[in-house]
Amino acid sequence: MFNWLFRQNTAINAVVNRFISQPFPAATTLVEHSPFLVLDLELTGLNPRKDHIVSIGWVPIHQQEIVLAQARHYLINSPVSVGQSAIYHGLHDRELKSAHDIADILTELLNQYAGYVFVAHHSKMDEQFLRFACQRCFGKAPRFKFIDTMQIEWQRLLRQGKVVKHDALKLPSCLQRHGLPPMANHHALEDAYSCALLLLSQLKLGGNAMTLGDLYLLSR
Template sequence: MFSWLLGKNTALSKHVDTFSKTSVAPASTPVQQAYFLVLDLELTGLNPRKDHIVSIGWVPIRHQEIVLSDARHYLINSPVSVGQSAVYHGLHDHQLKSSNDLADILTELLSQYAGYVFVAHHSRLDEQFLRIACQRCFGKTPRFKFIDTMQMEWQRLLRQGKVVKHDALKLPSCLKRHGLPDMTNHHALEDAYSSALLLLSQLKLGGNSMTLGDLYLLSR
């Protein structure tokens, strides 16, 4: 049994190797030509080492167009109870018992979106959870390249000389500021779609000369 499990993990880890070896477009690439994958996670808590992913949603952007036909939303079978986190994302233990295995969803993510620049609102948290989830499932951690729409918004407001309060950087506040439709908060697919709209608005305000390198700097 142990040898079977070891062989399975070795086979799955190949997806991590392929993902990490696939080159992301260079920093000089104009943003109009870049491929992005905007994603959002719902979680049992905020500690990546003890909490778990309970749902994931993603929306691709290619050549500054949202590709809704490739958008995905999955519920994840969590090894722990959702506990009080259900208050935020509305998911309960009974909904997750027969849901998707995390390794299967990560395999799809890594195999289909190698070479994409990943995007999230407050990306540091999402990246940490994804890295640890891959380590748990595959024994390896991919080399993700992330852009953070929250950090980009913070930089934009600072350059305008505005005092930035914490609530001003939450996704609903950013959507309102950009004149974008308000969405149901804490639904992985809707938040991913909202973040995709926000990214496109930020790119438009940034002008036609923006490159991926510019976005990386704004996301620090």
């Protein structure tokens, strides 16, 4: 029994350790040469300590092109009821009973996208939920590198001397401002794709000399 537990823990730790061992691109790397993974989560609530992920969608970007063939969307079997959060994401407990286990999806994410810079709109929330989910599943959480398209947009508007209202930073408002297609709000894959379009538009405005370091500063 103890040997089985040791082998299981070793395999679990290996998932996180492989992700940790893969270096991120240097801050001096031009954004056009940086691999990005744009993701979005739908949640049972806003507290990562007690709430859970019910769906995840992601879209890779290679050389400033969205790779739709590698886009993924998964429903997650939550250990708690979705409750009132169903009003926002439209997912109900009955739909999630046979959904994926979060550990399997995190394993795929960490195995395939080590060394990628992650991207989200209001990334602090997504990063916290990913870290807590990894801690629950693997006993430890890796360090992620995140770019926040909401913060980038906020900085861009401030530099233009505009008064930034809260609604102006929501993803649909940002898409409209950049002349991008409207989105069906609160679907993880569609939100991830829309966020990817927004990032590419922001990178284009930033110019060819923009580096990852520049993006990290704008994402603070």
